[in-house]
Amino acid sequence: MAWFMVVLAGLLETGFAVNLKLSHGFTRLGPTIAFAFFALSSFGLLTLSLKQLPVGSAYAVWTGIGAAGTAIYGMVWLGESTSVLKLVSVSLVIAGVVGLQLSGSGH
Template identity: 40%
Template structure:
């Protein structure tokens, strides 16, 4: 169950990163509210997952899911550039996440 909480926390990290971008520096109320709510949910779920997962594993997976997810949202929703170097960087993050998961005993 800890992995479910952790993955969900990572997905909420993507939501708050995207809504923070949409808030335009917290100048738009609805995206700002979505950012704050998603942050609280993300942190709460991360905290719950850390009850049984090691700190290094949980935090690395959380930030990695958020980083790759935000990268994909940037491309798919915001029209950000897709370059070989950016794709390689994202692939390396995913490889690191896979290795982190495989190295975890939980």
């Protein structure tokens, strides 16, 4: 259950990063409120998961999911540039997250 919370928190991190951009420096109310919701939810779930998981592994997975998710979202829905190097780099981040899980570092 703790790892599920980390994965969900990582997905919510993507939400807060995207809404941070969409808020235009907290000048747009809707995205600013969405940012606050996603950020509080993400940090809350990460905090709860850290009661059972090592901080290094959990934090790495959380940031990896958030970083990869945000990069993918930006390329697909925000018109950010896409290149082979960027796609390979995102794939490496995802591979690192999977590698941490498979290594048993969270047990």
